[in-house]
Amino acid sequence: MGLFSKIKNLFNKEIEEDKKKTSIEENTNDEVAKEEIDDELEEISSNESNNNDIVSDNEVVDNENIDEDIHDKEDVKSEKEDKKETKVKKEKNDKHNEVKEIEKYVDGLSKSRENFVSKLSLLGIKYTKISNEFYDELEEILITADIGVNTVMDFVDRLKDRVKHENITDFEYLKEVIVDELFMIYVGDDVLSSKLNIKDGETNVVLFVGVNGVGKTTSIAKIANKYKNEGKKVMLVAGDTFRAGAVNQLKEWADRLNVSFYGDDRKDPSAVIYDGVSKAKDEHYDLVLVDTAGRLQNKTNLMKELEKMNRVIGEILRGNPVETLLVIDATTGQNGIAQAKSFKEITNITGIVLTKLDGTAKGGIVLAIREIVNIPVKFVGLGEKETDLIPFDIEKYIYGLFKEF
Numbered sequence: 001m002g003l004f005s006k007i008k009n010l011f012n013k014e015i016e017e018d019k020k021k022t023s024i025e026e027n028t029n030d031e032v033a034k035e036e037i038d039d040e041l042e043e044i045s046s047n048e049s050n051n052n053d054i055v056s057d058n059e060v061v062d063n064e065n066i067d068e069d070i071h072d073k074e075d076v077k078s079e080k081e082d083k084k085e086t087k088v089k090k091e092k093n094d095k096h097n098e099v100k101e102i103e104k105y106v107d108g109l110s111k112s113r114e115n116f117v118s119k120l121s122l123l124g125i126k127y128t129k130i131s132n133e134f135y136d137e138l139e140e141i142l143i144t145a146d147i148g149v150n151t152v153m154d155f156v157d158r159l160k161d162r163v164k165h166e167n168i169t170d171f172e173y174l175k176e177v178i179v180d181e182l183f184m185i186y187v188g189d190d191v192l193s194s195k196l197n198i199k200d201g202e203t204n205v206v207l208f209v210g211v212n213g214v215g216k217t218t219s220i221a222k223i224a225n226k227y228k229n230e231g232k233k234v235m236l237v238a239g240d241t242f243r244a245g246a247v248n249q250l251k252e253w254a255d256r257l258n259v260s261f262y263g264d265d266r267k268d269p270s271a272v273i274y275d276g277v278s279k280a281k282d283e284h285y286d287l288v289l290v291d292t293a294g295r296l297q298n299k300t301n302l303m304k305e306l307e308k309m310n311r312v313i314g315e316i317l318r319g320n321p322v323e324t325l326l327v328i329d330a331t332t333g334q335n336g337i338a339q340a341k342s343f344k345e346i347t348n349i350t351g352i353v354l355t356k357l358d359g360t361a362k363g364g365i366v367l368a369i370r371e372i373v374n375i376p377v378k379f380v381g382l383g384e385k386e387t388d389l390i391p392f393d394i395e396k397y398i399y400g401l402f403k404e405f
Contacts, residue, residue, distance in 0.1 A: 001210075001276060002142075002176035002177065002179070002180045003180045003183060004176055004179040004183060004398060005176055007395050007398065007399055008399060008402075008403070011102050011395075011396070011399050013100055014095070014098065014099055014102065015102060015103070016379065018094040018095065018096055018099040018331075019097075019120075019335045021092070022096075030283050035280060039187045042211060043152075044194075048401075049301070055079075057301070059144075060216075060247070067103075073395045077125065080314060081121065081171060081197065085380050093340055095130050096136045098318060101390055101396065102396050102400075103214065103394070104383070104388065104390060105383045105393075105396040105397060105400030106383065106399070106403055107284070107382070107383075108357060108358035108380075108381075108382025108383060108400065109185060109357070109358070109363055109382070109397070109400040109401050110358075110360055111356075111358070111360060111361040111363075112145070112360065112362060112363030112401060113360070113363075113400065113401055113403065113404065114361070115145075115308075115361035115362070115400070116141070116361075116362075116363065116364070116401065117147050117401075117402060117404055117405045119139060119141045120138075120175070120178070120405060121136060121239070121372065121405065123141075123171075123218065124139060124171040124175070126374070127171075129169070129266065130163060130168070130169065130171075130174065132250050135156055135159075137252055138156065138159075138178075138277055139152055139153070139156055139344070142155065142156075143362065144362065145362050145364035146360075146362040146363075146364045146365040146366035146368060146369075147185075147364035147365075147368050147371075148334070148364075148371065149369050149371055150371075151185060151232050151367065151368055151372065151375075154371075155182070156183060156186060157179055159178065160179055162181070163177070166297050171270065175405055176236055177404050179398065182367060182398070183394065183398050184369055185365065185367045186367055186370045186371075186394050187373075187394065188370070189392055193376060194351075194376050194377060194378050194391060194392045194393065194394070195340075195352070195378070195391065196323055196351070196378060197323055198287065200286075202286075203277070203280050203281040203284070203286070203317065204286060204287050204288065204323075205277055205286055205288045205317065205322045205323070206287070206288070206289050206290065206312075206323040206324075206325060207239075207273065207290045207292060207309065207313075207322060207323070207324045207325070208220055208290065208291055208304065208325050208351075208353070209292050209294075209325070209326050209349075210242065210294055210326055210327035210328065210339070210340060210343070210344060211294045211296050211348065212295070212297070213294070213329070213400075214293035214294070214327045214328060214329040214355060215327060215329060215355035215356065215381065216291065216293055216294055216327040216334075216354075217246070217249055217253065218251055218253075219327050219353050219355055219379070220236060220250070220253070220289045220291055220391055221236075221250075221253035221256075221257060221386070222381075222386050222387075222388070222390065223289060223312045223353075223379065224236060224253070224254075224259050224287075224289055224388035225257050225386045225387070226387075226389070227286070227287050228258075228259055230284040232285070232287050233260075233284070233285045233286045234259045234260065234285065234286065234287045234288075234289065235254065235259065235260040235261065235262060235276065235279075235280045235287070235288045235289070236250050236251075236254045236259060236260070236261050236262075236288075236289050236291070236383045237262045237263065237272065237273055237276035237280075237288055237289070237290045237291070238251070238262070238263030238264075238265070238272065238276075238291055239266075239269045239270075239272055239273045239276075239278065239290045239291050239292045239293070239309065239386060240269070240291045240292055240293045240294065241265045241267065241268070241291060241293070242269075242295065244293065244294035246291065246293075246400045247264075247265045248392070250263060251263060260285070261266060261273065262276035263276070263279075263280060267397060268306045269292065269305060269309065269329070270305070270309050270311075270312050271310050273290055273312060273313065274312040274313075274315075276288065276290070277290075277313055277316050277317070278316055281317070290309075292305075292306070293305070294308065296312065296339065296342055296343070299342065299345070299346055301349065302346055306324075306346060306347040307347070310324075310347070323350045324347055324348060324349055324350050324351075324352060325349075325350065325352065325353050325378060325379075326339070326340060326349045326351070326352050326353070326375070327352075327353040327355060328340060328352055328353070328355070328361075328363050328365075328369075329355050329356050330354050330355060330356050330357040330359070330360050330381070331356050331359050331360045333360070333362055333365060334368075336365060336369075337365070337369065337372055337373070338363040338366055340370070340372075340373045340375065341351065341373055344373055344375065349375050350371075350375075350376075351375065351376050351377070351378035351379075352369055352375050352376065352377045352378060353377075353378060353379045353380075353381075354366065354369070354377050354380045354381065354392070355380075355381040355389070357381055357382055358381065358382045358383055358388075366380075366392075366397060367371075376392075377392040378391065378392055379391060379392060380392050380397070
């Protein structure tokens with residue numbers, strides 16, 4: 001069994017178990033509601049009966065002492081049961097959220113899956129044997145999926161070697177091999193973390209860079225919403241004093257999400273960032289998300305500006321690492337790859353936020369980013385809602401892309 005088959009079976013099982021649990025809980029809730037009504041009616045009846053009883057003073061005192069002992073023991077028992085119940089609920093909730101995230105990938109990658117997988121499946125019908133013509137058409141399909149020419153050429157060479165070495169003739173097995181090899185493009189030999197480098201008990205800063213129109217400000221807001229809901233104290237800092245309305249736009253998001261905001265469009269961007277990060281550190285904020293100007297026309301000026309921003313942040317944080325996330329619109333395809341190359345030349349990019357992945361039928365850009373610029377994707381946009389920008393997971397991505405392959 002190939003790697004993808006194992007992932008597919010695991011996720012299919014998790015989804016099925018979640019559906020069963022949800023169905024059981026819904027039925028149980030109906031039964032519990034009925035039992036609660038019956039219990040209330042029984043309690044009312046019991047109280048009415050007790051009101052007719054006459055109890056002596058001595059009996060009351062004795063009963064009170066007994067009741068106190070019973071209540072003390074019940075309180076200890078109840079506390080233990082509450083902790084156990086809380087733990088079980090959290091585990092169930094975590095598993096449910098995991099399944100919801102898998103389903104987001106499946107729904108969000110539907111356009112890419114329909115386009116990509118349908119073409120690959122037709123290859124198995126069109127060709128009765130694995131020939132040079134088969135490989136040529138496979139190359140074309142992968143290139144049009146935005147995986148990138150050089151990446152595809154290397155991939156096909158590896159695939160040919162594996163087919164020859166393992167003497168593969170069955171197309172069903174070949175499909176597994178194709179997906180496994182695509183998975184390996186992203187995983188490669190290096191371990192690239194898709195998690196934000198956030199330290200507990202520290203003020204963490206994330207700079208967002210990218211050209212105008214890629215969804216940078218919206219991405220900042222969605223990430224702020226995620227961490228605020230996880231209990232983090234979050235501040236948004238408006239470092240884009242270049243674009244008209246950028247400061248107000250970010251402030252509107254901060255007000256909407258009920259998180260803190262710092263901005264002043266009359267100041268130099270680095271001065272705004274210095275003041276904002278200083279305030280966040282003094283007031284013990286966990287996370288500071290910084291918007292920056294989205295322009296790439298003048299690389300020299302942008303490089304100097306970003307260097308200055310990193311320098312002033314470094315003075316405040318005293319060496320703590322700063323994440324710099326490049327926001328790319330997935331629908332721009334190879335143009336997005338070109339942006340990644342350019343920004344990588346200008347500053348130290350630690351991760352990619354890939355927006356609008358649900359809006360493209362060419363979902364292969366994730367693999368191209370990893371292979372060509374060697375930067376991990378940290379978040380992907382799979383819808384319009386505030387909760388639809390989610391942490392990137394290569395296994396869920398591959399599953400969502402090839403679920404029906």
